[in-house]
Amino acid sequence: MNQDNYSSDPPMGxxxxxxxxxxxxxxxxxxxxxxxxxxxxxxxxxxxxLAGLLAMLESSSDWKGRGHSLGYxxxxxxxxxxxxxxxxxxxxxxxxxxxxxxxxxxxxxPTNLLDPLISIYQLHTADRNYLLEHVSHLYxxxxxxxxxxxxxxxxLQLDQDVEKMCTPLLLQDKANLVEEYVAEYPELQxxxxxxxxxxxxxxxxxxxxxRPYQGLSKYKPEKFNHRVLSKLVFRLLxxxxxxxxxxxxxxxxxxxxxxxxxxxxxxxxxxxTEENWxxxxxxxxxxxxxxxxxxxxxxxxxxxARGAARWAQRCCVPxxxxxxxxxxxxxxxHIQDRVEEVTKAGxxxxxxxxxxxxxxxxxxxxxxLQTWEEMLQCWEKVLQPGQVVGVDMxxxxxFGMVGKPRVALLQLALKDEVFLLDLPQLLEQAEAEGExxxxxxxxxxxxxxxxxxxxxxxxxxxxxxxxxxxxxxxxTEKQMQGVVDLLAVDKQECQGPRTEPSRPPASISPQxxxxxxxxxxxxxxxxxxxLGVDVRLLDNEDDHRKAAEIARQExxxxxxxxxxxxxxxxxxxEGRCFSVNCSEKAKEQALQVLKHFNVQVSLGDIFSRCQVxxxxxxxxxxxxxxxxxxxxxxxxxxxSAGCLGSQxxxxxxxxxxxxxxxxxxxxxxxxxxxxxxAAAVLAGDTVxxxxxxxxxxxxxxxxxxxxxCTCCGKVFWEGxxxxxxxxxxxxxxxxxxxxxxxxxxx
Numbered sequence: 001m002n003q004d005n006y007s008s009d010p011p012m013g014x015x016x017x018x019x020x021x022x023x024x025x026x027x028x029x030x031x032x033x034x035x036x037x038x039x040x041x042x043x044x045x046x047x048x049x050l051a052g053l054l055a056m057l058e059s060s061s062d063w064k065g066r067g068h069s070l071g072y073x074x075x076x077x078x079x080x081x082x083x084x085x086x087x088x089x090x091x092x093x094x095x096x097x098x099x100x101x102x103x104x105x106x107x108x109x110p111t112n113l114l115d116p117l118i119s120i121y122q123l124h125t126a127d128r129n130y131l132l133e134h135v136s137h138l139y140x141x142x143x144x145x146x147x148x149x150x151x152x153x154x155x156l157q158l159d160q161d162v163e164k165m166c167t168p169l170l171l172q173d174k175a176n177l178v179e180e181y182v183a184e185y186p187e188l189q190x191x192x193x194x195x196x197x198x199x200x201x202x203x204x205x206x207x208x209x210x211r212p213y214q215g216l217s218k219y220k221p222e223k224f225n226h227r228v229l230s231k232l233v234f235r236l237l238x239x240x241x242x243x244x245x246x247x248x249x250x251x252x253x254x255x256x257x258x259x260x261x262x263x264x265x266x267x268x269x270x271x272x273t274e275e276n277w278x279x280x281x282x283x284x285x286x287x288x289x290x291x292x293x294x295x296x297x298x299x300x301x302x303x304x305a306r307g308a309a310r311w312a313q314r315c316c317v318p319x320x321x322x323x324x325x326x327x328x329x330x331x332x333x334h335i336q337d338r339v340e341e342v343t344k345a346g347x348x349x350x351x352x353x354x355x356x357x358x359x360x361x362x363x364x365x366x367x368x369l370q371t372w373e374e375m376l377q378c379w380e381k382v383l384q385p386g387q388v389v390g391v392d393m394x395x396x397x398x399f400g401m402v403g404k405p406r407v408a409l410l411q412l413a414l415k416d417e418v419f420l421l422d423l424p425q426l427l428e429q430a431e432a433e434g435e436x437x438x439x440x441x442x443x444x445x446x447x448x449x450x451x452x453x454x455x456x457x458x459x460x461x462x463x464x465x466x467x468x469x470x471x472x473x474x475x476t477e478k479q480m481q482g483v484v485d486l487l488a489v490d491k492q493e494c495q496g497p498r499t500e501p502s503r504p505p506a507s508i509s510p511q512x513x514x515x516x517x518x519x520x521x522x523x524x525x526x527x528x529x530x531l532g533v534d535v536r537l538l539d540n541e542d543d544h545r546k547a548a549e550i551a552r553q554e555x556x557x558x559x560x561x562x563x564x565x566x567x568x569x570x571x572x573x574e575g576r577c578f579s580v581n582c583s584e585k586a587k588e589q590a591l592q593v594l595k596h597f598n599v600q601v602s603l604g605d606i607f608s609r610c611q612v613x614x615x616x617x618x619x620x621x622x623x624x625x626x627x628x629x630x631x632x633x634x635x636x637x638x639x640s641a642g643c644l645g646s647q648x649x650x651x652x653x654x655x656x657x658x659x660x661x662x663x664x665x666x667x668x669x670x671x672x673x674x675x676x677x678a679a680a681v682l683a684g685d686t687v688x689x690x691x692x693x694x695x696x697x698x699x700x701x702x703x704x705x706x707x708x709c710t711c712c713g714k715v716f717w718e719g720x721x722x723x724x725x726x727x728x729x730x731x732x733x734x735x736x737x738x739x740x741x742x743x744x745x746x
Contacts, residue, residue, distance in 0.1 A: 016052035017059055019045075024060070027070045039077040044085075050120065053078050054101050075116045082120065099126045103134050107146045114153050123154060132159055142217070144168040148181055157181060162188050163195045171213050173220045175232055179239070189240045196233050197247035200226050230254070255291055258284050259298060267302045268541060269520065271563050283396065285315065292317050296326060305329045361416055370422045372429060372438065378419040379442055382412055385451040389414060393462045406469040407462075410443075427470060440472035450481035457486045507600045510534075510608075511616075515593075516550045518560040518568075523586030525559075528593065530725055532605030535614060548572055559593060587728055594729075601733055606725055607716070615711035626706045626715075627698050629690045688713045 019042040026035040046052040057071055102121045106114060118124065123131070131154050138147040148165055151157055157165075166178045182188040199206060210221050233250045236242070244251055262280055265272045272280075285291045292315045299308035300323065309329035312322055319327040359366070369375055382389055390413035395405040410421040423439075430436045443466070446452065456462060460477065467474040510532035517525035519538040529535045536550055544564040548571035551558045557575075558568050561582040569577040578596060580589045594601065609616045621629070688708050693715055697703065707716045726733065 016042075016046060016055040019052070020056045020059060023056075023070065023074065027073070032073075035073065036077055039074055040081055043078055043081050049078060049081070050098055053120070054098065054105075057105065058101075069110075072110070072113055072116075075113055075120070079116045079120055095122065096126070099123060103131070106150055107138050107143055111149065114149070118153055128156070128159065132156055135160075139165070144216075145172070145174060145177065148177055152181055155184075157185055157188055162191045166192060166195075167209060168213050168216060170232075171210060171216055171220065171224055172218045173223045179236065182240075186240070186242075189236070189242060190246060193233060193236055193240075193242060193246055196229055196236075197249045200229050200233065200247075200249045200253060202226075202249075202253070226253070252288065252290055255284050255288070256294055259291070259294060263298050263302055264540075270544070281311075282314075287315075289317070289321070293321060296322060300326065306333075309333055361418070365416060366418045366420065368420045368422065370425045370429075372426065372433075375421070375426065375439070375442070378412065378421070381414060381417065382419070383442075383445060383449065383452070385449075387414065387451075388453045388455065389446070391454050391456040391459070391462070393465060395465055405465050407465050410466075412446075423469060437472060440470055443473060444476055444479065447476050447480040447483070452482055454480070454483045455486065456483070459483060459485045459487075505598045507598045510599055510601055510605045513597060513599050514554065514556045515559050516547045516554075516556045518544060518547055518558070518564060520561055520582065521559055521580060521586075521589070524580060524589040524593070526611065527586050527590040529609050529611060529614060530607060531590070531594070531599075531601050531729065532608040532616075533599070534609070534616075544568060545571070551576060557597070591729070601729065603726070603733065606722060610709040610712060610714060610716075612714050613709060613712040615709050617710040618707040618716075619710055621706045621708055623698060623703055623705065626690065626693070629688065630693060630698065633690050686710060686713045689715055 019038075022038060023035060023042070026038060043049045043052070053075065056074060060071060099121050102117055102123070103126075106117065109117065135147050135151050135154075135156060138150065144165075148169055151160060151165065162182065166181060169175075169178050169181075178192070182192050198204060199209065206224060206226070210224060213219065214221075230250050230253060233247050234254075237244050237247065259281070262272070262277060262284065266274075266277045281295065285295050292312075295315070296308045296312055296317065299311055305323075305325040306329045308326045309322075310333065312326055312330050313333055319330060322330065367374070367378070369378060381387075390411075392411040392413075393407045394409040394411070395407050407423050410423050412419045412421070426439050427436065430438050447454065447463075463473075463477045463480075466476065510528075511534070514534035514536075515525075515528065516536040517528075517538065519540050519542055522537055525535045525537045534556075536554070536556060538544075538546060544560065544567065547558045547560065547564075548568050550556060551572050558572060558577040559580055560568055560577065561580045565577065565579040578593065580592065584592070593599070610618075686709075689712075693706075697717065703717050705717075708714070709716070
């Protein structure tokens, strides 16, 4: 629409507030077409449209609403009108006054109004110091989110302290806004990451940061800990493609967790060979002196000073950095090694052959390939119909690294010949020659040829790393044929022969089923206990063989996984050891066990056992009785030492009766309850954990009863968790005939 359309309009100088009333009437009637036309017509009649817009916004509260408001409609229409009707430039003084007015409004603006207002009033041209002062004022008022958003919109970040601006945002769990704040500035990304890494130093006290902000709105200190910060650091490192060396504390802590995991696998679970373990340890520790010290300390706890000294020697750790006992052993090792060197000097070749594995094929039949010319001989020999090819891949261990590992070596083994392909070198050469598709084409031909048998172990993981190395190979797994994965074969062997019984085993109830769970399956054990199964859980430090001991003594079934299955199965009777699929989640494992042993679960079985101690005897206490116990405990100052804390864990159990040991007969229950009210102590000195009940729970009218474990004293009450468990195990419960109740409770 141009100026000629307005020749019959009233003269310039219309009052913007009169225009606003007209627009509000059209907005109320939702006559949007007329509304937009009247906005454009009205701005053409205003003497100063920019000042007029501010007058209208200041006089109406509608613009503060989220989403599509009248204020948003007026503002965006003015933005379009200005583009079509370039106005006479404002004087700098007048524009500054308008900018000052609009700045005062921006902190109250919905996000969708910020960009139009900044554009209309040319805030990017305003005095930068004035803008920074305004944002600083917002920050000092505690409007941290608004200050950050305005800084992003006005691109003020480079003149601000990134730690100061981002700390309160992180405390309010606004990590996404923090990422947006530094997104366009690599320098700020590095500063932020260095700050976060400093906070992740084990000696750093995060309370020093959080203390000034404890009155903060939506303050979430639980979201501001080393673990959460570490995850944020790794996400930012990957998103901004920053060298992880910038964050040594976070990387060290991740490597330290890897070390602890490796020690658990080697010395507790005992499922890693010495050679494999040593390779991973070496790769994890590398030349990092701090990690080497942690390694030595861990070795002292799990083996002896001599074993620790061996690794100190291997890592060239200076004696002054070692504990005295390790330093003394290291000195002895140096002397011993010098003696052995002299002894072996005359017979080096014989010694080497004796100490190392001898390959079953001649050395000249092992080919290390780095050029495409060398690859041709591999191509001709491998891609033969009827050929059997062993395939394996090697890459640097990815513990603590960001992203998927990239394959460094592709190994192809025939019966009498082995080819080792230097993948990075071959890919680099092919790309330099403009033929980067040659090597991926060869690999795809190998995997997709059904006439060639490919043998490997865990081939899916290998192909995932191969795809990360070369994007042209991302669909190889979908196209592969003629593949035998020995991992699947190994799993079948571990599970034992799967012979279908002529008829399913007789059904049993959870009360008739008792198990001992290996320490790798504690999640499975907790689920089974939820369903009423009698479960013994091994501790993390327990040896696997303890499961067989318990199974023999108490007549339990062993639930285990992986390598320990073969050992444990031989130590108990037939059918008394079951191998669980460790790749599945705990809930799926529980369903697998229940179906295998035909355990029929009813609604009454759910939470019929204490989740802490496995006891199945509860004392039922009314809400009023529990209130008296809580008040009595507070008055006397008595509480449960080392209390684990009670959770809102739904329990549906029958009142305890005389048939259950540890509970008072009904005739004596009133007297027993009076004693409990006085001291909150059951027979056997079991202290009820009444002080752990959260505030407000006792005031919930729908809670009529509480259930107290007679063994450990933990207090339970009905809540939403019961419905969730019913829903998760609905298939098992439906099979037991409790359909109607299930749907009601779900």
